[in-house]
Amino acid sequence: MMNKVKNILWPLLFGIAFLALWQMGYVHKVLDLKPFQLPVPLEIVQTLHANLPKAIKDCGVTLSGAFIGMMIGSAIGFMIAVIATIFPKWGYGGLIIITAFNAMPIVALSPIMNLYFSTGMAQKIGVVTIVCMAAMAMNAYSGLNTLKPYSMDLMHSVAAERWVIFKKLRLPNCMPNVFTAFKINVAASIIAAIISEYFATSTAGLGFGIKDNLRKAEMAMGWSYIVVASLAGVLIYIVILLLERNVIKWHASQR
Amino acid sequence: MAFILKYVVKSEMASVKLPFLHTIFITMFQNAGMLLEASAVTFSRALLGFAIGAVIGVVLAILMSLSKTLERIAFPYLIISQMIPVLGLAPIIFNIVRDMNLSRIIIAAYITFFPVSVNMLSGLKSVDQEKKELLYAIAASKFNVYRKLMLPYAMPYLFTGLKIAAPMAVTASILVDMLGSKSGIGVKMLYSLYSSSMDIFWASVITSAILGIVSYYLVINAEHFFLPWQSGKEGETA
Amino acid sequence: MSETQIQVKDVSMVYTNNAGEKINALDSVSLDIKEGEFISLLGPSGCGKTTLLRIIADLLQPTDGEIIIDGQSPRDIRIKQEYGIVFQQPVLYDWRTVRRNICLPMEIMGVPKKERTSRIDEKLDLVGLKDFGKKYPFELSGGMQQRVGIARALALNPKYLLMDEPFSALDEFTREKLNEDLLEIWGKTKSTVIFVTHNIPESVFLSDRVIVLTPHPGKLAAVVDIDLPRPRRNELRDSPEFFEYVAKIRKCFQEVKM
Amino acid sequence: MSETQIQVKDVSMVYTNNAGEKINALDSVSLDIKEGEFISLLGPSGCGKTTLLRIIADLLQPTDGEIIIDGQSPRDIRIKQEYGIVFQQPVLYDWRTVRRNICLPMEIMGVPKKERTSRIDEKLDLVGLKDFGKKYPFELSGGMQQRVGIARALALNPKYLLMDEPFSALDEFTREKLNEDLLEIWGKTKSTVIFVTHNIPESVFLSDRVIVLTPHPGKLAAVVDIDLPRPRRNELRDSPEFFEYVAKIRKCFQEVKM
Amino acid sequence: STESASASETTTESSTSTDTPKEMDKMTIQLKWLPQSQFMGYYMAASKGYYEDEGIDIEILPGGSDIIPEQQVYNGVADVGVTWVSSLLKYQSQGWELKEVAQVFQKSAMLLVSKAETGITSPEDLVGKKVGSWFGGNEYEIYALLEANGIDREKDLELVQQDFTMNQILNDEIDAASAMTYNEYGLLLESGLSDADLNVLDMNDEGVAMLEDCLFVTDEWIAENEDLFVRFLRASIKGWQDACADPEAAGQVVYDADQSVSLEHQVYMAKEIAKLVTPEGFDPAKIGYIDMDAIQQTADLAYKYGLLTEPAVLDDTTITSKYFEEATK
Numbered sequence A: 001m002m003n004k005v006k007n008i009l010w011p012l013l014f015g016i017a018f019l020a021l022w023q024m025g026y027v028h029k030v031l032d033l034k035p036f037q038l039p040v041p042l043e044i045v046q047t048l049h050a051n052l053p054k055a056i057k058d059c060g061v062t063l064s065g066a067f068i069g070m071m072i073g074s075a076i077g078f079m080i081a082v083i084a085t086i087f088p089k090w091g092y093g094g095l096i097i098i099t100a101f102n103a104m105p106i107v108a109l110s111p112i113m114n115l116y117f118s119t120g121m122a123q124k125i126g127v128v129t130i131v132c133m134a135a136m137a138m139n140a141y142s143g144l145n146t147l148k149p150y151s152m153d154l155m156h157s158v159a160a161e162r163w164v165i166f167k168k169l170r171l172p173n174c175m176p177n178v179f180t181a182f183k184i185n186v187a188a189s190i191i192a193a194i195i196s197e198y199f200a201t202s203t204a205g206l207g208f209g210i211k212d213n214l215r216k217a218e219m220a221m222g223w224s225y226i227v228v229a230s231l232a233g234v235l236i237y238i239v240i241l242l243l244e245r246n247v248i249k250w251h252a253s254q255r
Numbered sequence B: 001m002a003f004i005l006k007y008v009v010k011s012e013m014a015s016v017k018l019p020f021l022h023t024i025f026i027t028m029f030q031n032a033g034m035l036l037e038a039s040a041v042t043f044s045r046a047l048l049g050f051a052i053g054a055v056i057g058v059v060l061a062i063l064m065s066l067s068k069t070l071e072r073i074a075f076p077y078l079i080i081s082q083m084i085p086v087l088g089l090a091p092i093i094f095n096i097v098r099d100m101n102l103s104r105i106i107i108a109a110y111i112t113f114f115p116v117s118v119n120m121l122s123g124l125k126s127v128d129q130e131k132k133e134l135l136y137a138i139a140a141s142k143f144n145v146y147r148k149l150m151l152p153y154a155m156p157y158l159f160t161g162l163k164i165a166a167p168m169a170v171t172a173s174i175l176v177d178m179l180g181s182k183s184g185i186g187v188k189m190l191y192s193l194y195s196s197s198m199d200i201f202w203a204s205v206i207t208s209a210i211l212g213i214v215s216y217y218l219v220i221n222a223e224h225f226f227l228p229w230q231s232g233k234e235g236e237t238a
Numbered sequence C, D: 001m002s003e004t005q006i007q008v009k010d011v012s013m014v015y016t017n018n019a020g021e022k023i024n025a026l027d028s029v030s031l032d033i034k035e036g037e038f039i040s041l042l043g044p045s046g047c048g049k050t051t052l053l054r055i056i057a058d059l060l061q062p063t064d065g066e067i068i069i070d071g072q073s074p075r076d077i078r079i080k081q082e083y084g085i086v087f088q089q090p091v092l093y094d095w096r097t098v099r100r101n102i103c104l105p106m107e108i109m110g111v112p113k114k115e116r117t118s119r120i121d122e123k124l125d126l127v128g129l130k131d132f133g134k135k136y137p138f139e140l141s142g143g144m145q146q147r148v149g150i151a152r153a154l155a156l157n158p159k160y161l162l163m164d165e166p167f168s169a170l171d172e173f174t175r176e177k178l179n180e181d182l183l184e185i186w187g188k189t190k191s192t193v194i195f196v197t198h199n200i201p202e203s204v205f206l207s208d209r210v211i212v213l214t215p216h217p218g219k220l221a222a223v224v225d226i227d228l229p230r231p232r233r234n235e236l237r238d239s240p241e242f243f244e245y246v247a248k249i250r251k252c253f254q255e256v257k258m
Numbered sequence E: 001s002t003e004s005a006s007a008s009e010t011t012t013e014s015s016t017s018t019d020t021p022k023e024m025d026k027m028t029i030q031l032k033w034l035p036q037s038q039f040m041g042y043y044m045a046a047s048k049g050y051y052e053d054e055g056i057d058i059e060i061l062p063g064g065s066d067i068i069p070e071q072q073v074y075n076g077v078a079d080v081g082v083t084w085v086s087s088l089l090k091y092q093s094q095g096w097e098l099k100e101v102a103q104v105f106q107k108s109a110m111l112l113v114s115k116a117e118t119g120i121t122s123p124e125d126l127v128g129k130k131v132g133s134w135f136g137g138n139e140y141e142i143y144a145l146l147e148a149n150g151i152d153r154e155k156d157l158e159l160v161q162q163d164f165t166m167n168q169i170l171n172d173e174i175d176a177a178s179a180m181t182y183n184e185y186g187l188l189l190e191s192g193l194s195d196a197d198l199n200v201l202d203m204n205d206e207g208v209a210m211l212e213d214c215l216f217v218t219d220e221w222i223a224e225n226e227d228l229f230v231r232f233l234r235a236s237i238k239g240w241q242d243a244c245a246d247p248e249a250a251g252q253v254v255y256d257a258d259q260s261v262s263l264e265h266q267v268y269m270a271k272e273i274a275k276l277v278t279p280e281g282f283d284p285a286k287i288g289y290i291d292m293d294a295i296q297q298t299a300d301l302a303y304k305y306g307l308l309t310e311p312a313v314l315d316d317t318t319i320t321s322k323y324f325e326e327a328t329k
């Protein structure tokens, strides 16, 4: 219990301290910035407050796209890892293709996705999907294949079929790696969703808000959207952590 | 690919949505010089960004593994850091370093470090208790524990992270090309996209993909070089 | 209980590592094992006992020679799921509780749920881990982990039971109790058992025959038939015949080590 | 070789897992160990021997009681790098060869390079792995891995040598040889040794005193002084006094298990 | 910041610049967008050596979608910037000490283009349609157009974001698209459509024109570099004059500076740009002239339609013709 309180308290304290310094102008002093370049927290909060319903709606749009895209992308990445595990020859090609996708910047992917999808949501999901594939594929592949010595022997000794080995050995064995991938993808999916919105048809979403306002010198508004995105990111990360703690409580990292 | 083409052929904008492979390759061939030159700029910056990002990622992971408190404090903020788009970040970075070129490299590194850090940290946290106790029992210094155990143990995890980060470094480098650079694949991509030169656009996209694959192979080769025991063990566990 | 069931024919094993160096682990080992026989393998550490066991279990392909079991290949037997193996290391899956680790091979073999539960209960009791069914492997002591591995293999009632130093991490009394229990189970299931051990009295107590291997590379050094009456109880250990066998095998062993 | 050096005072250990369940592993164990003494811990599997060893080595904090060593805490001793530990599992680093695994603690203690090399050679020879120095752990048999762990601890000439079933995976002869060797080394280094084993004759052969623990939770059941002359050689094992001690301890043990 | 990529300039300049030992003043100009004929005046001046003649070592920084000229100039990445007047007014209203110092485009280049079959010939026809805008400050002329014609931008039609390609209108995903006369409109023509296939709403004709490309600086910089800036402006105006006089040549110069956009497109753009910089009846000698009436209209529209929350301050803290007059003396 004490630990749980500490888990939340420490980062919170740190955050508050940082916000205080920022509010009191020290951050600006150090970075040599004017408040109209980087607004102070209170101003951001006030702006956010005034604009809350719209911010929440925009957040919903971006997050749902990010979440769906992350799930699809992770699923595809995972599937590629599975194929690479079962059919090493084929799958290796799959991993290479994923790598190739991973080298396409979001700013190029977004207009490409605009060609394929007409709604902003579909375009966003398309972009996020591609962005999230690699981390999952690489991590899952390593988790599916780095088995403890002799654990495979046990399976072979009872002539377990491939998919049984997969289900009962490889799959649980790769769970820690899957969580690692999710931690990367939480961040990747949200930022990808945001950037895809720069180029989307739709004028909803955090990304549109950020770009539109930062361009128009509405810094407080723009940053309030960044704040919302950050909070959402941290929130999803915490959810992932809680899941992790329950799903892989047997793993060394959880002790 | 064939499937996509077939599907695309039916659509009116076929050649825009996904141009035929041969046209891309012809374009690439015709513009080979320009693309190579641009690739060199982008790739070298990617390498630099990757190197810096990887080092930062590893250092952050080590710091976070040293102290659980630090991890608790830092990790949420690392996530937050990744939520700040370049549009908002670039002016701040520039204000700190006061040099556009350096800003670009920093931004590339900033984008790259995260997967390295997460994977490395997960490796450092996966070290078996008994392996740690062996060193703890002889009061090995933290430095030695990391040098002799944690770091070698986390190497495979690190390389998984690097395999994710290497093509991302290309992405990042292309992105920072677009921050007012005058050459690089990103510049070609942007110019061609906005002037509807779709052939060149696709050629640059394919080039960036190739750069990603090259970077991936570089990491794989480094892995085989640095982790020979890894390949030995595979034979056993496979 | 008379026909040759497992034929080990001139089996050799040479390990080659990445650097191309070769380790000669087994050299032309031949052996006939009868149905329902209880065989012990003895031999100095590193002589190839585990290697031989793994070859019989089709977990490793010999570089030379072959194994024939009931006219079939080890592979066929393995596919028919007729092996039960206790590994030298416990080989438990970290993410499964003790019960679910024991359950695993039964799940794979399609043993009905109810049957599984009752077998798990029975075998947990046998190895003295009744209260630890819900624990994870990392919560167990070394010997307890090993016992889970034993329970797992026994729960299968396998036709061929291969055991690699199953009792090495146990105290003498637990060991002797489990020796008796094992014989009792064997008496019922009529499994063919190949049992690797370093404990000479244990091998005498359990076996119909004791095989002694030489070190580097493992070769057949001696085969000792143990003509002690069955059923055997632990009192037998105090009998002079028992001592004689132990002494005899000890001698073989000593000669081998030279 | 007379003063109390290690004082185990009312040490209790209760493990609590994530679910909040408690396992009572040690209950109020008290024990005085003299400088240079060779002590064996005996007890049924899961009784807390490893737990006690780990508490003494400062790898685990007892939930109650304390350990005082030479007037200091285990932590102080650990910081002074005076422990050498042989773990129950071999605990080798996969990425290091046998030699470099043995070398590891010496590197950390700053033993000069030349000295390291000669100690590695010596200890490799001792455990019979001369030809395996360049191999990686996965190329070794179970017993060979365990011997690497032994060589690694012995190479340190530690003031306090804690050994957790070091010889359990070895054949009787290797074991008996290493028993003698260990005594010889101990005679020279004057280490204080705490030795966990399941082998009663081994404990008698090696120890000045044998400690027997009860199961669940581990409590002190008996302390048996072994008044056999030193230096001891393997011939001693055939002497009646030896048998007497073995029988006596076996009896203690049997009572404990009830 | 020294750019490795300044190679492109050295190729065009090297013939004249290698043997000039004279001490040169370094100066940097931040464009609002990619290197293209939209900025031909500066490229022309650079290529003809006008900057050099004024003792200026010029560096031209391209823009892009993640680059905001106001921020670049304010932060000191560049000395002078090109931006749209409305955008600059907004930054000024937020406290950024930036000052407009020359007005290069005298007209708005903003169009709403639609395919002829959609039948959008007047603003009223936009009702019920999907209309594209780049937003980020580029939407206010459209707002003005709509509201001036009594159309509610929330209810009567759907405003969607355009990426910077013209694919959406080509794909019929939107009915009308924002387009600059000099760029996007040309892209549509190049994609096979003809003038006859397209309907156009021109902001100038609709009376809602807002001024675009202007030059601006920070107060701080200009205070110390008055003379340098005047020299820069003089050279730039000369460049623009040459470019407007011979757009074909200007297109070629820009094309030489950056190869990735086709020559035809650069030439097309150059011709259109010439019409904005020197509209019919405009004296080329006055290129850069600040027409305060037009500025006032821009400011009024910006305030009226919500870009600005209070009327713009138009005095010599925000805009000045002083240097223009100096340069054209």
Ligand SMILES: Nc1ncnc2c1ncn2[C@@H]1O[C@H](COP(=O)(O)OP(=O)(O)OP(=O)(O)O)[C@@H](O)[C@H]1O
Residues within 6 Å of the ligand: B236, C015, C016, C017, C023, C024, C025, C043, C044, C045, C046, C047, C048, C049, C050, C051, C052, C088, D138, D139, D140, D141, D142, D143, D144, D169
């Ligand atoms: N995977 C492997 N690669 C290379 N060599 C191996 C491998 N496994 C075993 N060996 C070698 O083969 C020989 C026999 O090993 P094995 O494990 O069969 O011995 P063992 O008789 O079971 O010994 P122990 O009683 O110590 O378990 C040893 O010399 C060992 O070094």
Ligand SMILES: Nc1ncnc2c1ncn2[C@@H]1O[C@H](COP(=O)(O)OP(=O)(O)OP(=O)(O)O)[C@@H](O)[C@H]1O
Residues within 6 Å of the ligand: C138, C139, C140, C141, C142, C143, C144, C169, D015, D016, D017, D023, D024, D025, D043, D044, D045, D046, D047, D048, D049, D050, D051, D052, D088
């Ligand atoms: N990390 C742990 N978490 C929870 N319980 C543990 C843990 N380690 C040991 N235990 C429990 O503590 C008790 C004693 O374990 P310990 O390892 O000390 O036994 P041991 O005497 O060394 O047994 P063995 O001879 O089998 O190695 C056991 O019941 C075990 O389940």
Ligand SMILES: Cc1ncc(C[n+]2csc(CCO)c2C)c(N)n1
Residues within 6 Å of the ligand: A215, E032, E033, E038, E065, E134, E135, E136, E138, E164, E180, E182, E183, E184
């Ligand atoms: C973020 C952003 N979006 C749109 C424009 C509008 N715009 C003005 S000039 C130009 C290029 C050539 O037409 C474009 C697209 C801009 N400047 N910045």
Ligand SMILES: [Mg+2]
Residues within 6 Å of the ligand: C049, C050, C051, C088, C164, D141, D142, D143
């Ligand atoms: Mg073995």
Ligand SMILES: [Mg+2]
Residues within 6 Å of the ligand: C141, C142, C143, D049, D050, D051, D088, D164
């Ligand atoms: Mg133990």
